[in-house]
Amino acid sequence: MQYLLYKDLSEEEIENLIKKMIEICKEKGIKVTTQRILIFKELAKKTKEHPAAEDIYEALKDKVYGLSLSTVYRALNTFESLGLVRRIPTADGKAHFEIANEPHGHFICQRCGKVKDIESAHLNNLLKEEVKKQGFNPTECNFVCYGLCKECSN
Amino acid sequence: MQYLLYKDLSEEEIENLIKKMIEICKEKGIKVTTQRILIFKELAKKTKEHPAAEDIYEALKDKVYGLSLSTVYRALNTFESLGLVRRIPTADGKAHFEIANEPHGHFICQRCGKVKDIESAHLNNLLKEEVKKQGFNPTECNFVCYGLCKECSN
DNA sequence: ATTTCTGCAAAATTTTTGCAAGAGG
DNA sequence: CCTCTTGCAAAAATTTTGCAGAAAT
Numbered sequence: 001m002q003y004l005l006y007k008d009l010s011e012e013e014i015e016n017l018i019k020k021m022i023e024i025c026k027e028k029g030i031k032v033t034t035q036r037i038l039i040f041k042e043l044a045k046k047t048k049e050h051p052a053a054e055d056i057y058e059a060l061k062d063k064v065y066g067l068s069l070s071t072v073y074r075a076l077n078t079f080e081s082l083g084l085v086r087r088i089p090t091a092d093g094k095a096h097f098e099i100a101n102e103p104h105g106h107f108i109c110q111r112c113g114k115v116k117d118i119e120s121a122h123l124n125n126l127l128k129e130e131v132k133k134q135g136f137n138p139t140e141c142n143f144v145c146y147g148l149c150k151e152c153s154n
Numbered sequence: 155m156q157y158l159l160y161k162d163l164s165e166e167e168i169e170n171l172i173k174k175m176i177e178i179c180k181e182k183g184i185k186v187t188t189q190r191i192l193i194f195k196e197l198a199k200k201t202k203e204h205p206a207a208e209d210i211y212e213a214l215k216d217k218v219y220g221l222s223l224s225t226v227y228r229a230l231n232t233f234e235s236l237g238l239v240r241r242i243p244t245a246d247g248k249a250h251f252e253i254a255n256e257p258h259g260h261f262i263c264q265r266c267g268k269v270k271d272i273e274s275a276h277l278n279n280l281l282k283e284e285v286k287k288q289g290f291n292p293t294e295c296n297f298v299c300y301g302l303c304k305e306c307s308n
Numbered sequence: 309a310t311t312t313c314t315g316c317a318a319a320a321t322t323t324t325t326g327c328a329a330g331a332g333g
Numbered sequence: 334c335c336t337c338t339t340g341c342a343a344a345a346a347t348t349t350t351g352c353a354g355a356a357a358t
Contacts (some may be wrong), residue, residue, distance in 0.1 A: 029337090032333090033331070068339075070325085070341085070342095073324075091241055093347080093348070107285065119288065119337085127322065130274065131259070136299065136303070137302060139300055140301070142299070143281055143295060145294065145296070147290060184313095187312090187313065189313085223315095223348090223351085224315075225314055306352075
């Protein structure tokens with residue numbers, strides 16, 4: 001049961017995430033709009049790729065009549081503050097996003113900028129403990145590695 | 155000898171870093187200008203604070219006649235590509251910088267956005283090994299933690 | 309001398325916001 | 334209905350760039 005994060009989410013997992021998202025929205029009085037559902041779903045499909053807002057917009061703009069980039073930003077910000085989505089600040093000057101699943105690390109390619117997941121539950125726990133020892137009170141710990149991805153090493 | 159990172163660099167350490175920077179610039183045919191020296195020095199003084207380009211600009215603009223923000227950006231980019239300075243992408247939409255000293259983690263406050271260092275040499279080594287096992291070839295690994303800093307928890 | 313760098317202003321990029329019209333509960 | 338959301342355009346914010354003059358080697 002390791003390295004689960006390398007797998008795309010199944011259709012079923014995506015549907016379940018959407019249900020959870022709808023539930024949480026209703027709970028908080030946030031309206032469940034077509035745009036929000038489709039944006040969330042698109043991110044869920046691509047979570048392994050850690051898309052930027054623009055990527056999601058590009059994927060949806062022909063499917064959702066009149067969709068605007070600002071709606072994508074607004075939806076992602078909303079999901080982030082609900083804890084459903086995580087923002088990954090990268091060195092390319094754009095914010096990238098992923099579904100907030102179990103914590104894990106990110107490997108960022110210094111040439112092509114792609115972000116890949118690193119399985120790290122064990123290390124994340126170690127890290128959290130150590131950080132607490134040093135007097136912080138973390139809600140979330142991640143790690144980031146830089147280097148060349150397989151494709152770019154050739 | 156732990157938690158060294160919490161200390162500001164001493165005058166002497168800063169002077170040594172500057173010497174090293176000058177050496178590397180000369181080696182690479184990069185010119186040693188007043189602006190570059192002062193920008194590097196200002197970052198060295200503030201490295202614990204992880205300033206953004208603008209912070210460095212603000213600190214220097216009255217001391218360096220006519221200094222412009224773009225020069226600060228250009229200098230920081232140059233230093234980064236020389237491996238002298240590290241860029242820390244944060245969630246506030248600005249790039250922050252630090253002197254590229256020994257690898258360590260960062261704690262980012264979710265309320266005030268301040269970035270603090272976490273001593274983590276041991277964990278960084280563990281991490282690098284684990285990441286290699288997973289098939290990556292990292293040049294550098296860092297930790298990032300989110301939470302509320304001491305000041306903001308009150 | 310030659311090359312590189314700086315300052316300025318302008319451009320490019322990413323993200324946010326104001327507002328009127330539209331959709332959700 | 335009332336509130337929240339969207340789309341659009343405009344604004345804001347951060348970072349990069351072109352170019353002429355200045356500085357470094």
